[in-house]
Amino acid sequence: PCGINKYYHFVGGESRQISICIKFQTSKSAGILRKAVTNFLRNAACGAADKEKKTMNYCDLPGTGLRVSRICLGTMTFGDQLSEADAVEAVAYARERGVNFFDTADIYFRGSAGTSETILGTAVKPFRDKIVLATKCGGPMSDDMNDKGLSRRHVISAVEGSLRRLGTDYVDILYYHFPDPAVSVEDMLITANDLIRGGKIRYYGVSNFS
DSSP states (O other): OEEEEEEEEEETTEEEEEEEEEOSSSSSSHHHHHHHHHHHTTTTTTTTGGTTTTOOOOOEEETTTEEEEEEEEEEBBBTTOOHHHHHHHHHHHHHTTTEEEOOOOOOOOOSSSSSSHHHHHHHHHHGGSSSSSEEEEEOOSSSOOTTTSSOHHHHHHHHHHHHHHTTOOOOOEEEEEETTSSHHHHHHHHHHHHHTTTTTTEEEEEEEEE
């Protein structure tokens, strides 16, 4: 009923797992979310001293000063397998249990790009400044040949679109969703740093690059 991804951060040539991302694939979200969160709170998501209290454990995102929950709620199925009402309920439940890390992407979900960001933006609005919000760009958003990839043009346009849908002035973490062999790493980094200087993102990373 749900998918599990693991977030890793690379520092000094070594990788460290920092969070577990849960993505739901069913409309019966409430019971599944409660079971998943409870199980992780009893095990990987909690320190030994916290297991009886069932309180969330947090990890440092190396090199950033950010602390994120060991559970990250992924939103790939919001608006698709998961209705908007169930998605909002899932986000509220996760937040009540200490989750402060939420992940989406502009292409979610397939066939209706941007829907997940719109739903997530509504769901996190009451506590936006209390969470770490991550999104991704680089996937195809339309049939336009330039409406995809990691060109400076598309990345800036994609971030502006994500901010509108999420209803926020900035995202905490922007991930380049897929590699783009047509764009140099130097250009990718220049664009990301310009977005930081412009106040539109706080940090950046990559996804599916290895």
